[in-house]
Amino acid sequence: MGQFCATVGSMKEKISLAIKERLSQLMETGSLPHFELPAIQVMRPTEESFGDYTTNIALIVAKSAGMNPRSLAELIVKEFVLPQVAKIEIAGPGHINFYLSDAAYSETLAHILKEGGRYGNSMQGNGVEVNNEFISANPTGPLHLGNGRGGFYADSLARVMKKAGYDVTNEYYVNDAGEQVMKLGHSILKDTEAVYGGEYIETLAERLQGETDDVRTVGEKGAAIVLNEMIKPIVQDTMRVHFDQWTSEKKLIEDGYVDKALAILKEKNLTFEQDGALWLRTTEFGDDKDRVLVKSDGSKTYFASDAGYILNKMERGFAMLIETWGADHHGYIGRFKAVARALGFTGEIHFLIVQLVKLVKDGVEVRMSKRAGNVVAIDELIEKVGHDVARFFFLMYSPDTHMNFDLGLAEEQSDKNPVYYVQYAHARLASIERKAAEAGVSVATESLLLLVHPKERLLIRELMAFPELVERMAMEKTVHQLPQYAVRLADRLHSFYADCKVIDEADVDLSSARLALIGATKTVLGETLRLMGVSAPEKM
Structure with missing residues (x-):
């Protein structure tokens, strides 16, 4: 993907380019010796008193500059x-702090009003084709909280990456050919x-009795019912x-992808036979030990199926793979990367590892029903707290951290609940726009320079x-920053609304400027909620 860079024309990028040009100028005039410039990091300072943006470039290149x-x-x-x-200030040992002009603030608002929902779009991804595989739960039972957590996170990531210019395909891999299907068959038949x-097992047993x-036949029939009548409706609706x-997986095998992958690996002399089994030299690609592709009894391993699936993705032209897995699959990363490289995949591979979720209320773990056995089904949680709340809560935490889902807070209908708080903010923005229309106040971008109140500045x-x-x-493949x-x-x-009267008949120009700020804020908050997959209500 290359070096991360902000949207062309954004304030951050403008400052970064101006610093680069200034350093190049100093080298050309002989004020500085010639040296290779590193990526110029322009950041937001930790404290607002240190300006709008800051850079440590002087500390980074001081040695090269000999100063x-x-x-x-x-x-x-x-x-x-x-x-x-x-204004520019130098702080401490050489940090450079930038304070933006009035024009910079008004330009930002005018740009948001012009772009609407396109604000924040970029071509960082440059159309790179991404395969985003997630959930991929075995078709052997209801989806649980972990599936929900990973599902919401990867779905939101796809939205973010599309906005950043990537061509993303969301994919669900159905494990309908392995041991799990046999286990389901045994469970439906209630044998030893x-x-x-x-x-749900009782229901399947009655239907297939x-x-x-x-x-295997019972397992495959049961898996088809689970997939089409339980998993797909829950995921989609x-x-x-x-x-x-x-x-x-079954169709991939039938279409010959697994055999084709094994043939490629053999042709590359990356396989060997030992104890009657066929092994892949995954240690040559960074794995901690070599792995079995075909067992001594002739049956292919799940790892062999993965080889076929990776080959299928390669043939479809994907240049980046994103894999969202449960915590129990963490040890599988090394071998997955190894077989991908062995097959000749040269693109990026990213892994999102989803840790366990506990449903708690008042500090005590909650069990909801016995429909799904000993796990909490995601659809039961959504039915209880609502889709928006469930999604928002799961997105609040990085998936690689253990999570306690606070059922008490999720059921709260007040500002204590962050979902309610954020959605109420959007509804308030919509309400202000309706009141402005009734009062005959309209947006006027020519008066944006009037927005100089500290609370206006903080909002912009x-x-x-x-x-x-x-x-x-x-770039980081994370979305928990969105909530x-x-x-x-x-x-x-x-905070702005508490201190700044938006509709003031005594000052129409200021009212028009503040209404523009309201409109821009509604656009950005609405787009933030869209990227999360959470609704943006006009009324509450």
């Missing part, structure tokens, strides 16, 4: 010109090898997650951060 960092910072700043920057329990005693493709600053946030999340940003934006809005 004291602070002296170098002074040299950079001396003839630094950027219309959007009103049964492993699954719960009301008397059809056949063949374990209850979780509101869209998959572009559902790929069957937050809006400026949105495009940078989108690209950072797309945090939504809450922070709602905080800024409520």
Whole structure:
């Protein structure tokens, strides 16, 4: 993907380019020796008193420049010109802090109003084709909380990456050919090898009773029912997650992808036989030990199926793979990467590992029903707290951390509940626009320079951060910053609204400017909620 870069034309990028040009100028004039410039990091300072943006470039290149960092910072700043920057200060050992001009703030608002929902779009991804495979739960039972957590996270990530210019395909891999299907068959037949329990197994047993005693046939029929009548409706209708493709492991095998992958690996002399089994030299690609592809009894391993699936993705032209797995699959990363490289995949591979979720209320773990056996089904949770609340809560935490889902807070209908708080902010924005229309007040971009109140500035600053946030999340493959940003934006809005009267008949120009700020905030908050997959209500 290359070096991360902010949206072309964003304030962050403008400052970064201006610093680069200034350093190049100093080298050309002989004020500095020639050296290779690193990526210039322009960040938001931890404290607002340190300006709108800051950089530590003087500290980074001081050694190459042969200068004291602070002296170098002074040299950079001396003839630094950027219309959007009103003031520059040097802090500490050589940090350079930038304070934006009034025009910079008004330009941002005008840009948001012009772009609408496109604000924050970028071409960081440059159309790279991404296969985003997630959930992929075995078709052997209901989806649980972990499936919901990973599902919501990866779905939101796809939305973010599309906004950042990637071509993303959401895919569900159906494990309908392996041992899990046999286990389901045994469970439905209730023989000595049964492993699954719960009301759904009883229902399947009743529906398939008397059809056949063949374990695999029963398992395959049961898996088809689970997939089409339980998993797909829950994913599409209850979780509101869209998959572009559902790929069957069984069909991949029938289409010859597994055999084709094994043939390629053999041809590359990357396999060997030992103890009657066929092995892949995965240690040559960074794995901790070699892995079995075909067992001594001639049966192919799940790892062999993965080889076929990776080959299938390669043939479809994907240049990036994103895999969202449960915590129990963490040890599988090394071998997955190894077989992908062995097959010749040269693109990026990213893994999202989803840790366990506990449902708690008042500090005590909650069990909801016995329909799904000993797990909590995601659709039961959504039925209890609502789709938006469930999705928002799961997105609040990085998936690689253990999570306690606070049922008490999720059921709260007040500002204590972050979902209610953020959605209420959007509804308030819509209400202000309706009241303005009734009062005959309209947006006027020519009066945006009137927005100089500290609370107005803080709100606009937050809006400026949105495009940078989108690209950072797309680069890092994370989205838990979205709920945090939504809450922070709602905080800024409520603070602004408390101190600044939007509709003031005595000052129409200021009212028109503040209405523009309301409209821009509604656009950005609405887009933030869309990226999360959470609704943005006009009324509450």
